[in-house]
Amino acid sequence: MCADLVKTICPFCGVGCGICLKVDEQGQLLSVEPQQNHPISQGKLCDKGWSTAYAINSDQRLTQPLKRINKSFYPISWQEALTTIADELTAIIDESGSQAVGVISSARASNEDNYAAQKFARAVLKTNNIDHCARICHSPTVAGLKQSLGSGAMTNSAKDILETDLMLVFGADPTENHSILGGHIMQAHAQGTELIVVDPRVTRLAKLTPMHLQLKLGSNIALINALLHVIIKEQWFDQRFVESRTQGFEQLAKHVKDITPESVESTTGVSAELIRTTARAYSHAKRAMIFYGMGITQYVSGTNNVISLANLALTCGHIGKAGTGVNPLRGQNNVQGACDMGCLPNVYPGYQAVAELENQEKFSKAWGTKVTQQAGLTSLGMTKAAQSGDFRALLLFGEDPVVTDPDQNHVQSSLKNLDLFVVAELTMTETAKLADIILPAASFAEKDGTFTNCERRVQKVNQAIAPLGEAKGDWQWLQALAKEMGSKLLNWQSSEDVFNEMAALTPPYQAMTYQKITDNSGLQWPCTNETPNGTTILHQQSFPIGRARFICVNQVDIDESTDDNYPLLLTTNRLHFHYGCGSMTRNSPLLERETPPGVLFINPIDAKALNINHQAPVSIKSRRGYVETRAMFSDDVPVGLVSMPYHFKEAPSNQLTNTAQDPVTKMPELKACAVVVAALAKDQVPKTIQQLQEGK
């Protein structure tokens, strides 16, 4: 029976729901229940949250370090693992310099783990080659909002959903990916709050409102500029706000002067009338919130898409007040925290620029070692440099880029090219299979620390069970590795020590302590001596850059359009059953049962033309790769567009996706590429990518 109920934070998605882990007398995790009085989730969890115990207790968990010899893995001791890694890292740095090594940390790991990872890279390895998966979800948010508003995070809080008059959901599918927050949106809508959905697919939320703008893939900027055109032309903008809080409005007005709703009808596929209705509704609402997700960021125009949403909110003054704001819905449980911790090549913790001499000196002094001035590589930069042999050793934890990054074949061959590849993981992922050394990682249930959710709320994660087998927390093994390399710079007794060191160097976290976080059910940054109880709404009086900036941006078409050989457009989506690469959620027999291992959503009209039946085996080919999976009829995708979730290693959408990048952030265009779909023989079982590759 349940002997103890340990309060902690759900490890799936950026909403950060309160979860209680039920532990028995033997210290085994039995199951979970929601925290009834959690400020956000209030007694609710999604299907992923409810099945947490399956992910943690999985018999697939790695329990000891493994070393690869040829194609097989053999168990080794931690000491042997650490010595091997330390020796090879040292040798590679001696030969090729610190630029040849790097770390990819994890948006699933705690703030403490992430802080330790970037400190390990910068202070021990002496490189700024540190990154994590925000590169492929919200790097355009950080870059775009930083330029427009001065801070790249959700401006408001989840609770604002019940205080607003209008919700504009742009390129986001919150009921699937942020289910509890999506539930808040449904609740507010049921209580009369207006809901407008902009999405190429008919999402669940789109089914609840008559206001669905079903735009064509990648036409966000054209649509937003036309909205701005109407709002400015009709004088519906917030003149007082624009005059007192912003700059650059004149140029913006000039820029959108000729972008009439009629002029973008064919680009966007949205009627001029609906654009006008939307412009009126958003600008006339007393309070209006914008939510957005990957449908904004995962384009070559990602950063500009984000900027145009900021333009829209600023024009109407829907920012800096309760029930307003520009609110990116961040994917992973701690992607906000991993960014805050400086697991990005260009910033130290708290977004302090690496390029600034003053910051280099600050961190050199604090850490007691001189940090490098050389710029660092992004994760895609590291894999690219690995291809050419310039980048030789990578430590990676809690991520599965082989499944989640674009152009799988390229990623695989790059990682294989490394001289040393170390992966710390819960289970044997596709990426881990390529490692030279695998380290068994402790799960969130096995460690103390903090996660920062998408509304900037830093919440306490509490250890409920002992680490499985010889598994270790990430900061612990990083510390052990640093010691093995002769460095005493990572020297902490507890996760609280790590947090305190971090908070002292990270201005937005300045006034936080574990005790205060626990007492307040989380604290939202900035939490400083001036705002000791945290900040629920950003930019109330001023922006970090003084006045917010209007920045004129132009529509950029998707990189790869359809042609005779590749006549359909493919987009990617997520299913609420699964999380990321599926390495955790797919251990649940219930969630795993919900879908075949890989699906292609296709409009019945397209399917009929191609002679494809519901649930039938199909092949999908793009310029980069080929996969087989099953077709799922769905009116949720329009004719001409097919969609694939990326959770399945058997049929990875990233065999197909495009690597064309946003020039600012190197965000790949995961949301659009051209494909050709064909029916396979009726009784053929779709081959997994592994079978296909072995058959080559």
Added chain:
Amino acid sequence: MEIYHLDDLSLLQQHLLAQYQLYQVVKNDDKQCSWQQQTKERNEPLIAELPQSSAKDFFFAEHENLLIFNGEYFQETLPTPAPFVLFGILSCDLTAISYQDQFFKDDPYYQARRQQCLLVGLDCIKPCQQGFCPTVDAGPGVREHTADIILHPLENHQWLLISTNDKGTEAIKGLSLKTCHWHFLTQRDLTLHQCEQEFTDDSDITQAIDKLNNGEVSDSFWQQLAVQCLGCSGCTTLCPTCSCYGTRSITDESEDKKVITQQRFWDSCLYEGFQREASFHNPSAEAGKRVQRFWQHKFGNEFFAEFNRHGCVGCGRCEQTCPGVIGVHSVMKRINNNA
């Protein structure tokens, strides 16, 4: 039935602790209530509050091994728990156990645990936030046939103790108790009646039940409602009468031989895969059909006939936990307004 007067509840707790493992609902610092084991040293005051998780997993485990085959023979996995008591269990959850007793009548795993359990019920004398037990004949007073012992609070921290059967009488043997006058039972009835009056208007629920059973709820209503079902399984997990389960074989080949374990786990009829057949045929492929079936099981006449009561015990847990805002109150209201 025997009626006693109890001055000091802790005497009863100590008495039971000598024979049973004793579980009681405890409230933590966050005001969250859950079943926790009590010991002679750790003995918290009895509270009449609904724990978020019902008591069903004491009998119907969330995950359990049904059998293990080690390559040569089958291993027995029937549980052998020590005698235990659920002390102060509320009427709605007791009604649910009585309902589950019928469903799992022939289930040896369930019964192995159930036989070891003494149920000490606790009358509610104040309505709870989402509860509507009087509407579905499940409270606020403990129904005699659902508990072995019933506790009813009197003034000045005094208690009325009612033993409803031999198991109850056996359990309190040796405890010095004063038998008391039957008029205390009348007083109990009055208090419970008064409590029933304090529940909010339940016409939404009763009218919706009628509409549901008169075939007045359209397919399109269910389809529209089901857009809001996120398939989270929260309602079925917390519902004290939900009993659906799935099974799977787990093969462990790490040793020299192959060990196969057949495991059963809580399932949810709101999952699309719950009724899907291997051929992909699915009688409830549409979410609307699944949501409809769930509520039909809770309030449909056909199930009333089978179990002699509704499948819902009025605890209101689904209302609190549903992220899609389609828990019992929301659904019944919408049936009345829109169906």
